[in-house]
Amino acid sequence: GENVEQHPSTLSVQEGDSAVIKCTYSDSASNYFPWYKQELGKGPQLIIDIRSNVGEKKDQRIAVTLNKTAKHFSLHITETQPEDSAVYFCAASNSGYALNFGKGTSLLVTP
Amino acid sequence: DAEITQSPRHKITETGRQVTLACHQTWNHNNMFWYRQDLGHGLRLIHYSYGVHDTNKGEVSDGYSVSRSNTEDLPLTLESAASSQTSVYFCASSSLIQGADNEQFFGPGTRLTVL
Numbered sequence: 001g002e003n004v005e006q007h008p009s010t011l012s013v014q015e016g017d018s019a020v021i022k023c024t025y026s027d028s029a030s031n032y033f034p035w036y037k038q039e040l041g042k043g044p045q046l047i048i049d050i051r052s053n054v055g056e057k058k059d060q061r062i063a064v065t066l067n068k069t070a071k072h073f074s075l076h077i078t079e080t081q082p083e084d085s086a087v088y089f090c091a092a093s094n095s096g097y098a099l100n101f102g103k104g105t106s107l108l109v110t111p
Numbered sequence: 112d113a114e115i116t117q118s119p120r121h122k123i124t125e126t127g128r129q130v131t132l133a134c135h136q137t138w139n140h141n142n143m144f145w146y147r148q149d150l151g152h153g154l155r156l157i158h159y160s161y162g163v164h165d166t167n168k169g170e171v172s173d174g175y176s177v178s179r180s181n182t183e184d185l186p187l188t189l190e191s192a193a194s195s196q197t198s199v200y201f202c203a204s205s206s207l208i209q210g211a212d213n214e215q216f217f218g219p220g221t222r223l224t225v226l
Contacts, residue, residue, distance in 0.1 A: 001170070006153075032213060043201050043217030044154070089153060097142050097161065097205065098169070099215060103153035 002027040006102025023090035024072040030092040038087045080109045113138040117218040130189040134202030142205040143185040147198040192225045
């Protein structure tokens with residue numbers, strides 16, 4: 001089955017700096033790659049997603065890039081703010097339905 | 112507003128007892144999922160359903176069962192709770208249309224402790 005690896009497991013940046021989280025996947029048939037943000041005590045919430053026919057997608061301060069050949073995708077957060085502190089999960093799917101999640105990255109943005 | 116709810120939010124039970132966690136969504140989504148979240152493991156898929164009377168096993172289905180008798184609900188049952196099933200459980204739902212927006216909407220979670 002699909003195996004999604006996520007790095008780093010923890011990331012600490014200063015406010016205003018950029019943060020990058022990277023994921024790799026094993027199933028070349030995967031075609032949908034969402035990123036979720038989970039705040040303490042809450043369920044994960046989708047922040048951005050990308051499909052395999054697109055190489056990059058941007059939404060304000062967040063962007064996702066996809067390299068199908070290398071089977072990896074990344075989340076980029078620019079101009080980080082304290083409210084960006086949370087756990088971020090990448091995921092991959094080859095059906096558009098059931099998701100295989102990475103183990104998460106705990107991001108801490110310090111003022 | 113449409114939403115997805117889980118109950119109870121916290122549950123303490125004893126080893127060997129049967130436990131059922133409820134999940135209810137009002138989006139009329141066909142797809143529903145159960146995940147467990149453990150430190151160091153992220154979110155792991157337990158069971159999922161693509162419609163009424165459809166159920167499928169996920170990565171960590173042993174010891175769990177689900178049934179889908181209507182669109183809105185997917186209860187998760189632990190037939191005989193074990194300490195290894197102490198975890199936070201999340202339910203999620205998404206729409207049917209493949210190729211469209213497949214965003215999964217997550218519930219607030221249920222923290223289950225098995226003593």
